[in-house]
Amino acid sequence: MSNKKIILSAKDVSVEFQVRKRTLRAIRNISIDLHEGETLALVGESGSGKSVFTKVFTGMLEANGSVATGEVTYGDVNLTNLKTNAEWEKIRGGEISTVFQDPMTSLNPIKTIGSQISETIIKHQKKTKEEAKEIAIDLMNRVGIPEADKRYDEYPFQYSGGMRQRIVIAIALSSRPKVLICDEPTTALDVTIQAQIIALLKELKKEYGFAMIFITHDLGVVASIADKVAVMYSGEIIEYGSVEDIFYDSRHPYTWALLSSLPQLATTDKLYSIAGTPPSLYSEIKGDAFAPRNPQPMAIDFVKLPPKFAVSDTHWAKTWLLDERAPKLAKPEGIQGLHEKMMALYVKEGGAS
Structure with missing residues (x-):
């Protein structure tokens, strides 16, 4: 059992979608706790419910989806009671941030890289434009962007896939979240770049101290980054344990x-x-x-x-x-x-x- 404080908790959560007058139950009675500073990997095939489950934490379920049973709490806030975007803005991005799979769909192609990082800093850290630029360039340096001060005014198309993913990570961290959700952040990258992004996330986690939920279908990635592993199948967690439990004593x-x-x-x-x-x-x-x-x-x-x-x-x-x-x-x-x-x-x- 962990001695660290529980920061995010799901109790008997079920998620349903209404599709063509039929009910699809995507998540079935999941209960799980995330402790401060912990990395929890959600593992399973495509369609097992990994991404849908974590969307509950940020209020990003599609319009036809809803939490049918159970509750999710972040600290002393019951997230299942939040209904409007105004309510969610206090949590989404600021407290719980997400790195998505495809950086090209996460970045605005007609805005400069620097402006996209700076606007998040201005919103969540209440900094001036000049202060935000300084912090953004520092973040770009930390995530491994060479000559960040010169590349601040460049556009997403001028960056490689691996560099774009580093920028998405920088944006996610610019609000200083307590929980970082990484939704298959290395899937679209080649093996060498994958390893670099994993190493970067581990380094940043150590520096910033956030808890992380890492979504993947690749158990090979899990071995190098996770503390705990939840194996998902057909919308439920069917096995849970430490990374050593899952790899060496799975049942x-x-x-x-x-x-x-x-x-x-x-x-x-x-x-x-x-x-x-x-x-x-x-x-x-x-x-x-x-x-x-x-x-x-x-x-x-x-x-x-x-x-x-x-x-x-x-x-x-x-x-x-x-x-x-x-x-x-x-x-x-x-x-x-x-x-x-x-x-x-x-x-x-x-x-x-």
Whole structure:
């Protein structure tokens, strides 16, 4: 258990969308806490609900979406009670900020880079135009923009993809948030730039002390940045633990499948992939949502939703495999001895650099 103060908390949160007179339940009864200074990774395939869940924290759900059950609190503020943009402006950007996946859609193409950073500083830090420019140039330097004072007046099209993502991070940090949500910030970048952005986020987190929610489908990224990991599937968290718990002592078959899909672990030309597709969120899901794709399901998986089974004080999973009556299944061969395999990769990559 963490001794740090809880800064953001979700309790039994469900999110629904009205689509063509039908109800789509995108998030199903999620409860989770984020502690001060902690990095929580939300991991899962596309469509698992990662981005939708975090939009609840900033009031950015689409117009046809709503929080159907539960509540989200930031400090002593119940965020589920906020309705208008005026109410949300006190939280969104200033207290909780977001770095989105595609910097080209986050930046205004007809405004200079410097003006986009400065206007956020003026709004949230109440600085003059001259003060804001000075702070903006300092931020640009901190996120690794060379000759920031000269590039302050340039436009987004004059920056590379990696540099644009650094600017988006600078804008997100310009309001000095307590929580930074990173929504797959490295997906559109090549591997080398990905590593640079991850290193930058870790460095800035250490300097500024914010808590971070990092959304990704790539468990390989998680290993290098997260303290805690929440594995999401079909709108719910099915396993939660420290990064060591998830990598070296995972218990849910879906988590096993995600780990097996790591390209770093491929020993042949064929990369492991998870068979089948996730269930429709329009329909009521009975039992374990992953059961139809599980290579070794039990009969109860199709009938009854598994509860949370505690593995340790820091680790739980929703799988009937943790019931004392369940058969003892071994992890897939590809992720057995994962600690040793990851250490070997680390040594190999270190030796290659």
